Amino acid sequence: MTDQIPATHDYDLIVIGAGPVGENVADYAVKRGIRVAIVEAELVGGECSYWACMPSKALLRSGQALRALERVTGGPSTAGSLSAQAVLQRRNAFASDWKDDGQVAWLDSAGIDLLRGHARLTGVGSIEIDGRRYTARAIAVATGSIPVLPDVPGLADAEPWNTRDATSAASVPPRLLVVGGGVAGTELATAWASLGSEVTLVARGALLEKEEPFAGELVAASLRQIGVDVRLGVNLTRVDRDGAGVVSAVLSDGTVVTSDEILVTTGRQPNTLDLGVETVGLTPGEWLPVDDTLLVSGTDWLYAVGDVNGRALLTHQGKYQARAAGEVIAARLTGAVVHDEPWGEHVATADAAAVPHVIFTDPEVARVGLTEATARAGGFDVRVVEYDLGWVAGAKLHADGYSGRAAFVIDESRKVIVGATFVGQDVAELLHSATIAIVGEVTLDRLWHAVPSYPTISEVWLRLLETYGRPGL
Ligand SMILES: Cc1cc2nc3c(=O)[nH]c(=O)nc-3n(C[C@H](O)[C@H](O)[C@H](O)COP(=O)(O)OP(=O)(O)OC[C@H]3O[C@@H](n4cnc5c(N)ncnc54)[C@H](O)[C@@H]3O)c2cc1C
Numbered sequence: 001m002t003d004q005i006p007a008t009h010d011y012d013l014i015v016i017g018a019g020p021v022g023e024n025v026a027d028y029a030v031k032r033g034i035r036v037a038i039v040e041a042e043l044v045g046g047e048c049s050y051w052a053c054m055p056s057k058a059l060l061r062s063g064q065a066l067r068a069l070e071r072v073t074g075g076p077s078t079a080g081s082l083s084a085q086a087v088l089q090r091r092n093a094f095a096s097d098w099k100d101d102g103q104v105a106w107l108d109s110a111g112i113d114l115l116r117g118h119a120r121l122t123g124v125g126s127i128e129i130d131g132r133r134y135t136a137r138a139i140a141v142a143t144g145s146i147p148v149l150p151d152v153p154g155l156a157d158a159e160p161w162n163t164r165d166a167t168s169a170a171s172v173p174p175r176l177l178v179v180g181g182g183v184a185g186t187e188l189a190t191a192w193a194s195l196g197s198e199v200t201l202v203a204r205g206a207l208l209e210k211e212e213p214f215a216g217e218l219v220a221a222s223l224r225q226i227g228v229d230v231r232l233g234v235n236l237t238r239v240d241r242d243g244a245g246v247v248s249a250v251l252s253d254g255t256v257v258t259s260d261e262i263l264v265t266t267g268r269q270p271n272t273l274d275l276g277v278e279t280v281g282l283t284p285g286e287w288l289p290v291d292d293t294l295l296v297s298g299t300d301w302l303y304a305v306g307d308v309n310g311r312a313l314l315t316h317q318g319k320y321q322a323r324a325a326g327e328v329i330a331a332r333l334t335g336a337v338v339h340d341e342p343w344g345e346h347v348a349t350a351d352a353a354a355v356p357h358v359i360f361t362d363p364e365v366a367r368v369g370l371t372e373a374t375a376r377a378g379g380f381d382v383r384v385v386e387y388d389l390g391w392v393a394g395a396k397l398h399a400d401g402y403s404g405r406a407a408f409v410i411d412e413s414r415k416v417i418v419g420a421t422f423v424g425q426d427v428a429e430l431l432h433s434a435t436i437a438i439v440g441e442v443t444l445d446r447l448w449h450a451v452p453s454y455p456t457i458s459e460v461w462l463r464l465l466e467t468y469g470r471p472g473l
């Protein structure tokens with residue numbers, strides 16, 4: 001192990017991992033005129049492009065569109081059905097048929113060198129790929145995260161699906177058991193049920209426990225409506241797959257679920273187990289701790305960006321970090337001024353204040369910032385207002401019997417929104433207005449002048465303000 005950056009180096013910056021985050025670190029850095037290489041062990045484009053965001057949303061979209069049509073009087077009079085094979089083919093196209101030629105061509109056009117293979121850190125400013133050593137003045141780790149498999153007797157031997165299997169499967173399993181009531185579990189249960197699978201969803205608590213409680217309740221009700229057997233407050237105790245391939249799962253309430261596949265969606269862990277982090281004083285298997293410029297604590301050359309730092313396991317938030325990291329690495333290497341004050345060009349301040357995300361279940365769950373529970377735990381002087389989206393004229397027009405709910409978490413001391421949640425059909429596009437209100441710290445009295453158009457679902461903004469009451473009255 002070396003303990004200082006080598007005097008000569010192959011690159012200014014080496015990025016490990018060419019997922020959406022690594023690509024953006026490299027892109028933003030190379031545009032500032034430094035020499036950049038990126039290392040990829042599998043496909044350029046990463047998890048999001050081939051086994052996560054894109055294929056899962058492609059699997060979900062057709063069912064959502066069909067149900068939306070059925071909720072409008074005059075839509076199909078008999079229950080419509082999807083062509084599962086056509087949906088799977090559309091999914092294949094969105095996963096680029098698991099080929100990365102397009103992304104590789106883009107790297108080339110951007111002037112970023114691609115090094116194929118599995119990289120391991122070997123010391124300060126140095127890595128090894130298949131026995132070959134490369135050095136750089138800075139290294140950015142963007143290796144993402146991998147699924148967690150709970151230690152349940154028989155589970156590993158039953159060859160469960162992980163999210164990769166569930167997003168790339170070539171046919172619809174007649175029966176699917178989904179374990180885990182979080183984001184991936186609820187989305188993939190929705191998708192496969194829409195495609196005709198008989199789905200059972202098992203969650204050890206409620207669904208979507210990190211959200212406002214009404215989110216999980218509304219999603220559980222709608223999953224049941226599309227035929228999913230939702231079992232809450234139970235866990236797996238034992239799993240077996242017999243010679244015919246049938247899976248039997250024994251639950252903590254003593255019941256047994258039989259299925260053709262079992263999908264485990266019980267969270268993620270950092271992809272740092274086989275990365276050589278121990279050569280630079282870090283612990284394999286742990287999230288890499290970073291400051292707001294994405295610099296790894298205790299170093300002046302190592303950065304960790306995206307899922308691997310554990311700040312927000314979302315593509316768009318990782319890419320936001322990547323823009324800051326690419327710029328700050330280049331700035332530091334070229335001696336340019338670093339703007340690392342809160343909300344400055346070189347920091348990921350929004351990671352702590354305003355992370356937006358959409359769960360593409362039906363209804364969608366869209367949240368930015370804090371929930372009531374996290375705001376209270378954070379010591380905010382909180383007031384929460386809620387409104388039933390089914391009462392909004394634009395929502396009634398959008399779908400017969402529209403069902404949904406929205407909430408604002410308000411910091412009473414500053415009279416600003418610190419969290420917003422919308423649950424309902426097609427609320428995803430409402431979310432960015434809330435992100436802007438939070439990042440801009442727009443006060444409630446000013447928000448009264450932001451007039452939503454009639455008749456749109458966004459009128460819920462006015463209804464929530466009215467529920468709060470006009471400041472000063
Ligand atoms: C089922 C599912 C659905 C999701 N849907 C969404 C969504 O709709 N919206 C959203 O925002 N987020 C979604 N996410 C989360 C999103 O996929 C991740 O946040 C995102 O992929 C993280 O990007 P990343 O670049 O940090 O890591 P990754 O995308 O995991 O990329 C890491 C890359 O590094 C490579 N690599 C790893 N180790 C090495 C090594 N040692 N050497 C060389 N290369 C290496 C890997 O091969 C990979 O290409 C979803 C996740 C899952 C599981």
Ligand SMILES: NC(=O)c1ccc[n+]([C@@H]2O[C@H](COP(=O)([O-])OP(=O)(O)OC[C@H]3O[C@@H](n4cnc5c(N)ncnc54)[C@H](O)[C@@H]3O)[C@@H](O)[C@H]2O)c1
Pocket residue numbers: 150151179180181182183184185187203204205208209235236265266267268312313314357358359360
């Ligand atoms: N639309 C999106 O943006 C999207 C979609 C899918 C995934 N993701 C990202 O991927 C990440 C991972 O998703 P996820 O659903 O795997 O994680 P999650 O944290 O959302 O949910 C994990 C679920 O598994 C349960 N669980 C954990 N350990 C368990 C155990 N030992 N036994 C039984 N149950 C257990 C939890 O209670 C929870 O219900 C999310 O944090 C999210 O950021 C995003």
